[in-house]
Amino acid sequence: MNFCSKCGSARIEKKIPEGDTLPRYVCQDCGEIHYSNPNVVTGVLPINDANEILLCRRSIEPRSGFWTLPAGFLENGESIEQGALRETREEAKLEVNNVKLFTVISVPKINQVYSFFIGEIANTDFGPTPESSEVKLFHVDNIPWDKLAFRTVKLTIEQYLEHGRNSFFNRVLDN
Ligand SMILES: [Zn+2]
Missing domain, CATH: 3.90.79.10 (Nucleoside Triphosphate Pyrophosphohydrolase)
Incomplete structure (x- = not known):
């Protein structure tokens, strides 16, 4: 994932959000968590x-x-x-x-x-x-x-x- 689909930022980091158990792509600008599911x-x-x-x-x-x-x-x-x-x-x-x-x-x-x-x-x-x-x-x-x-x-x-x-x-x- 290169860009945040909510705000367009390129500052995406893969990390485990607080309270979660798996790494997700998290936007460093708007905070959006991008989930990927089957x-x-x-x-x-x-x-x-x-x-x-x-x-x-x-x-x-x-x-x-x-x-x-x-x-x-x-x-x-x-x-x-x-x-x-x-x-x-x-x-x-x-x-x-x-x-x-x-x-x-x-x-x-x-x-x-x-x-x-x-x-x-x-x-x-x-x-x-x-x-x-x-x-x-x-x-x-x-x-x-x-x-x-x-x-x-x-x-x-x-x-x-x-x-x-x-x-x-x-x-x-x-x-
Ligand atoms: Zn964003």
């Missing part, structure tokens, strides 16, 4: 009665060209469920019904928390968007395992195949 990624595992899962082929970095579940960063003012449904519309033009929290995966090494909801595919006119070059249904026997974008996506699909839609897990990815 980001939340929220998304959906869209399923249907034909044993298929909907995946999006990423057209943006990171992992452009790889397949993923519709997901993205939570915005201010949203619940994780609202964020997951918004990302699913934005990335796949998809609506889902009977939405239920399915996996929560903490990834402390990159300061992220992932939440995936499971939901039933509600419309057939889903399709590509600026963020997804392809949006496709994959039968569970035909998942492109070696072309999945992220481990959190792989773990979430595995959880569905091994333990079903009514299961849940809360896990830490620490390597």
Whole structure:
């Protein structure tokens, strides 16, 4: 951090504020304490009665060209469920019904928390968007395992195949 976002000062010092336990960037001019906290990624595992899962082929970095579940960063003012449904519309033009929290995966090494909801595919006119070059249904026997974008996506699909839609897990990815 080079400049204070409150007053513009360049006099930033990393120190443990009084009463705190961790070092923070503290402005030496206005006293503002700049906290840095993990980001939340929220998304959906869209399923249907034909044993298929909907995946999006990423057209943006990171992992452009790889397949993923519709997901993205939570915005201010949203619940994780609202964020997951918004990302699913934005990335796949998809609506889902009977939405239920399915996996929560903490990834402390990159300061992220992932939440995936499971939901039933509600419309057939889903399709590509600026963020997804392809949006496709994959039968569970035909998942492109070696072309999945992220481990959190792989773990979430595995959880569905091994333990079903009514299961849940809360896990830490620490390597
Ligand atoms: Zn300042």
